[in-house]
Amino acid sequence: MTDSDDEVPQLSAATLAALQEYYTECQERDDQIHQIMNDDHINLRQDETDNVIFGEDWQLSQFWYDDETVDALVKGAIEATEVDGKIGLISCPTLYKSLKRQAGDRTVTLFEYDTRFSIFGKDFVRYDYKSPLNLPRDMSSMYDLIIADPPFLSEECLTKTAVTMKFLTKRNLVLCTGAVMEDLAERLLDLKKCKFEPHHKNNLANEFYCYSNFNFDKLLQ
Structure with missing residues (x-):
């Protein structure tokens, strides 16, 4: 077995950047939803929820x-x-x-x-x-x-x-x-x-x- 066989595969810089962007977008969506859910409004207007984007779970x-x-x-x-x-x-x-x-x-x-x-x-x-x-x-x-x-x-x-x-x-x-x-x-x-x-x-x-x-x-x- 050579040293190269023990190496852990590394993601490219572009792939890592894309993953980070994806996770950041997911976190922003979750923060937006949590902020609305914690609002004092019981029934929000339609225009307050139209722009909320829900990611797939x-x-x-x-x-x-x-x-x-x-x-x-x-x-x-x-x-x-x-x-x-x-x-x-x-x-x-x-x-x-x-x-x-x-x-x-x-x-x-x-x-x-x-x-x-x-x-x-x-x-x-x-x-x-x-x-x-x-x-x-x-x-x-x-x-x-x-x-x-x-x-x-x-x-x-x-x-x-x-x-x-x-x-x-x-x-x-x-x-x-x-x-x-x-x-x-x-x-x-x-x-x-x-x-x-x-x-x-x-x-x-x-x-x-x-x-x-x-x-x-x-x-x-």
């Missing part, structure tokens, strides 16, 4: 949609509901800000585990898929449309999320999840695969599809 299996996917899902949600309708988002916080801006008099509620999103005030409901019915009783059958994106590709996660979806919805459901969940999505919720396919800013290795129990594709045309 991979430990929570967070992968943000790309802009085209956000636009399509928001368009479909608006088209699928009346002007005073109610839309629930389960574990898909990427959609909230864009949908809220375009919702008009519609109610938009984000059901999410990550408490960073509590800055959205009354529109945020803390949600843990492991306790699928730990929600206010008066939310039963409250929502005209539910869009869900379970954080994990597992039978347990989808099954429990499905319980929540059934509890909250009047009828219409949209589910974004992996191709491996297709059979289970149909068995649990009678959902069919859409032609529309969601995509993420950071490409996922898993095939990812959209499923619904109504003609969601037609609303995206």
